[in-house]
Amino acid sequence: MSYFWAVGRAGVWHRDGRDKSLNKILIVEDEEAIANLIRINLQHAGYSCEVANDGTTGADMLEKNSYDLCLFDIMLPGINGYELLEYAKSLNMPVIFLSAKGETLDKVKGLKMGADDYITKPFEIIELLARVENVLRRFHKMEQDINIGDLEINVTARTVKKDGRDINLTIKEFDLLLLFMRNPDRALYREMIYEQVWDSPYMGDSRTVDLHVQRLRRKAGLEQRIESVYKVGYRFRSSVS
Amino acid sequence: MKLFWKQFTAIVCLLVILFAVFGCVFLQTSFQIMLEREKERGLEEWKMFQFALLASMEGLPEGYPIENDVMTEMSETIEDSIGNPENGIALYNEERQLIYKNGMYYGALMAENIGTEKAMWRLTDTEEGHYLEALSRITSSSGTYYLAFGRNIQYVYDARDRLYEQYRNTVLLVIVLSVPVSWFMAYHFTKPIRQLVKATRDLARGNYQSRVEVKGEDELAGLMLEFNRMARRLERSIWQLEDAARRQEEFTGSFAHELKTPLTSIIGYGDMLRSMDLTEDEKRSSSDYIYQQGKRLERLSLKMMELVRVDKQGITLKALKTRELAYEIERFTKRLLWEKNVAWEKNIAPGIVFGDLDLLCSLFGNLIDNGAKACGRKNYGETGGQGKILLTGRQEKNGYSFSVEDNGCGIPADEVGKITEAFYMVDKSRARKEGGAGIGMTLCNRIIKLHCARWKIDSAEGEGTKVYIFFPEEEEEDD
Numbered sequence: 133m134s135y136f137w138a139v140g141r142a143g144v145w146h147r148d149g150r151d152k153s154l155n156k157i158l159i160v161e162d163e164e165a166i167a168n169l170i171r172i173n174l175q176h177a178g179y180s181c182e183v184a185n186d187g188t189t190g191a192d193m194l195e196k197n198s199y200d201l202c203l204f205d206i207m208l209p210g211i212n213g214y215e216l217l218e219y220a221k222s223l224n225m226p227v228i229f230l231s232a233k234g235e236t237l238d239k240v241k242g243l244k245m246g247a248d249d250y251i252t253k254p255f256e257i258i259e260l261l262a263r264v265e266n267v268l269r270r271f272h273k274m275e276q277d278i279n280i281g282d283l284e285i286n287v288t289a290r291t292v293k294k295d296g297r298d299i300n301l302t303i304k305e306f307d308l309l310l311l312f313m314r315n316p317d318r319a320l321y322r323e324m325i326y327e328q329v330w331d332s333p334y335m336g337d338s339r340t341v342d343l344h345v346q347r348l349r350r351k352a353g354l355e356q357r358i359e360s361v362y363k364v365g366y367r368f369r370s371s372v373s
Numbered sequence: 374m375k376l377f378w379k380q381f382t383a384i385v386c387l388l389v390i391l392f393a394v395f396g397c398v399f400l401q402t403s404f405q406i407m408l409e410r411e412k413e414r415g416l417e418e419w420k421m422f423q424f425a426l427l428a429s430m431e432g433l434p435e436g437y438p439i440e441n442d443v444m445t446e447m448s449e450t451i452e453d454s455i456g457n458p459e460n461g462i463a464l465y466n467e468e469r470q471l472i473y474k475n476g477m478y479y480g481a482l483m484a485e486n487i488g489t490e491k492a493m494w495r496l497t498d499t500e501e502g503h504y505l506e507a508l509s510r511i512t513s514s515s516g517t518y519y520l521a522f523g524r525n526i527q528y529v530y531d532a533r534d535r536l537y538e539q540y541r542n543t544v545l546l547v548i549v550l551s552v553p554v555s556w557f558m559a560y561h562f563t564k565p566i567r568q569l570v571k572a573t574r575d576l577a578r579g580n581y582q583s584r585v586e587v588k589g590e591d592e593l594a595g596l597m598l599e600f601n602r603m604a605r606r607l608e609r610s611i612w613q614l615e616d617a618a619r620r621q622e623e624f625t626g627s628f629a630h631e632l633k634t635p636l637t638s639i640i641g642y643g644d645m646l647r648s649m650d651l652t653e654d655e656k657r658s659s660s661d662y663i664y665q666q667g668k669r670l671e672r673l674s675l676k677m678m679e680l681v682r683v684d685k686q687g688i689t690l691k692a693l694k695t696r697e698l699a700y701e702i703e704r705f706t707k708r709l710l711w712e713k714n715v716a717w718e719k720n721i722a723p724g725i726v727f728g729d730l731d732l733l734c735s736l737f738g739n740l741i742d743n744g745a746k747a748c749g750r751k752n753y754g755e756t757g758g759q760g761k762i763l764l765t766g767r768q769e770k771n772g773y774s775f776s777v778e779d780n781g782c783g784i785p786a787d788e789v790g791k792i793t794e795a796f797y798m799v800d801k802s803r804a805r806k807e808g809g810a811g812i813g814m815t816l817c818n819r820i821i822k823l824h825c826a827r828w829k830i831d832s833a834e835g836e837g838t839k840v841y842i843f844f845p846e847e848e849e850e851d852d
Contacts, residue, residue, distance in 0.1 A: 165638035165662045172655075173645070207630065232633035233626070254637040257644055319648040364648075 155200040155273055157264070159183045160190035160216060161230065162208050166253070170203060170230075173257050174264065177314070187211030191219055199225050200273045201264060206231040206242070214245060221246045226271050228263060230255070258328055261314050278313060281372070283352060285309070294353060304329055305348045312358060312368035322365040341365070377563045384555035385548070392547050396540045404533040408496075411526045415505040416494060418457050419522040423509055425451045426464075426520065430513050439515035441472045448473040461523035467516050478523040482508040494522075502527030565593040569600060581608040627796035631673055631811065635666035676812045683732065683819045690727040690824065695766045695773060701730060702737045702764065709738075713745040715779075716759050721766035724773045726844040728824050736820040737764070739813040740777045740840055747781025747838060772845040780837040789830055793818045 157179050161167040164185065171181045182197070184190035188210035194202070202220045206213035206229055213229060220227045226248045231238065234252040242250045248267045251260060268274040269287060278285045284293040290306055292299045301309065307329045311320070322341045323334035330340070345366055349355050357369050429447045433439065448464050452475050456462070461476030465483055478501070482493065494507035507522040568585045575583035584604055587597045642659040645651065651659065699721040710717050726733075741762055748760025763778040784792065791797045796811035821828050824844060832838040 163634055163638070165666055166634065166641070168658075168662070169638060169641040169645070173641075176649070232630040232637075234629070234633070253633045254640045257641055317650065321648065 156180045158199040158202045161205045202227045316370035319361045319367050380559035388551045415524040419507045445473040463521040465519040483521050635669045638666040688729045695724045705734045706741045715745045715748050716761040719764040724768040732820045744779030750782040774843045776841045778839040783834040784832040
């Protein structure tokens with residue numbers, strides 16, 4: 133099989149002509165600023181997005197088009213997020229709630245009603261991207277295999293092959309690789325990397341991150357793709373010049 | 374011991390003791406009376422016999438030898454005429470020989486040798502029964518005789534015993550009957566107490582609707598009335614507390630939401646700016662979003678500060694001349710009205726309201742700001758109409774009333790009730806653009822409450838809104 137990389141603003145990796153932009157995402161959010169923020173970042177990550185600013189428009193769009201994933205705010209003018217969720221579920225579309233209601237009870241309610249994930253505002257963009265990808269993968273709307281150059285990664289089996297040979301990565305190294313791939317051409321701050329991969333608050337110890345990044349670079353031969361950003365952290369380049 | 378059992382036992386004991394004591398006294402008294410009467414009658418008959426005997430002896434001719442047989446004969450005659458077969462009579466001569474006897478018993482006094490006393494009587498209790506016996510010495514010219522008398526009075530005692538027995542049975546019956554009666558009475562009397570206990574327990578368990586049914590007008594009914602009053606007050610207080618807690622929770626929730634929404638944008642766009650290579654246009658729009666949302670946070674915090682100030686600061690109400698107040702309000706809002714191109718008119722009757730000038734300016738400022746926004750939202754069309762705000766002040770019978778009237782877009786009927794809720798906005802996206810934080814009316818509500826004033830909002834969609842504020846002359850006690 134031959135793979136090729138499309139290099140561009142969207143930073144999307146293609147495979148057999150198929151890319152993430154085939155995943156259509158509906159965003160229903162009444163705050164224009166937040167709706168735009170999500171749209172820009174999802175588009176940057178290669179998804180195709182449509183935005184509705186109130187529940188009624190959102191329901192209309194759900195009716196007319198088919199989406200691979202829906203992102204709903206809960207408190208919406210017109211029809212609220214919970215009602216939209218029921219509607220989307222009846223159409224078999226996965227749903228992620230995006231809400232400022234951060235109480236555990238609210239989360240439990242949302243998840244119990246059938247939401248596939250629940251993100252509380254304010255959120256980190258990389259977290260949003262990770263969760264979006266997780267849900268899409270769960271619904272088999274995204275390839276299980278990702279290929280970067282000579283690397284072949286199976287996300288569910290958590291295996292990495294280089295030129296057909298297995299590479300042994302530790303759990304953290306694999307998570308780190310996934311994080312980099314999800315966020316191409318984005319400067320990732322050490323604290324963000326730490327918080328996402330180690331899932332605990334960053335205490336200012338950068339050596340852990342540096343150590344793992346170096347090992348990952350060496351093992352997977354990503355010395356050129358993962359570049360250091362001075363005083364910030366690392367950036368994963370979608371294209372190698 | 375439960376009050377019920379105390380009361381029950383008390384009633385039973387009281388009944389028994391009363392019956393017993395009363396019965397004993399009554400029976401004893403009636404027995405004494407009967408005995409006395411019997412004694413009198415007996416002694417009367419004895420005296421009659423004695424008198425008759427003396428009279429017969431006197432009646433004999435002078436010197437007529439009185440022999441024993443004569444006495445016997447006279448006795449028999451007297452016995453035949455006035456004798457009573459219940460009595461026993463015996464006559465002895467000077468030598469104490471029995472010369473006449475009639476009846477079964479005539480006493481033992483003679484045998485006991487009574488000496489010189491002329492007459493004596495006593496009640497005796499022998500094996501055969503109770504007797505009244507008497508003895509008298511009859512002295513006449515013809516010699517001395519002794520007349521013994523006996524009368525069986527056993528029936529008096531028998532009657533007493535029979536009565537006692539009957540009475541005892543009655544008392545037993547009374548006891549048996551009194552048990553259910555006093556049980557019922559005790560039950561009836563303690564019923565309100567049991568109801569109170571149950572209601573109190575209910576109340577303690579958190580059922581604040583718990584009440585007792587009041588019957589009658591006695592002390593317990595009074596207690597029950599007071600209990601109900603207490604429960605009612607408690608329920609109201611609890612309801613108020615719960616309501617306040619609920620409002621507080623809603624406020625906190627809404628506040629968190631209002632805080633998190635701009636923060637999401639600020640953090641998100643900030644992160645984009647620092648970690649992605651953006652085009653100049655993208656950089657500018659991201660920075661603009663950050664700026665706008667930052668401004669929004671600033672407005673929110675300013676309003677919150679104002680709200681906190683109103684809440685925390687004790688205010689002193691000063692007498693304010695309404696015309697001066699209106700002038701201050703005008704000065705305060707002039708710029709705003711000019712910016713929004715809204716006409717302004719005021720019609721203030723002289724009068725005095727008690728209040729804090731700054732807070733009242735803030736109150737009217739908010740209302741006028743809302744009015745101006747409402748005017749801005751209305752399309753006056755070809756008619757060339759213009760937004761207009763009218764501030765009126767009128768002296769009322771027991772206070773002073775202001776009204777702020779606009780001819781703007783109005784509020785939909787079903788939303789009027791909600792507009793004083795914190796962070797409630799009729800048209801959210803529009804309100805945001807106009808710089809609203811959604812707590813203006815909440816602030817107004819607080820200020821009005823602080824001034825012990827009342828307000829009313831009249832609005833017709835598309836026609837305009839009129840807000841009345843009434844300041845009562847004297848502070849009204851709020852029960």
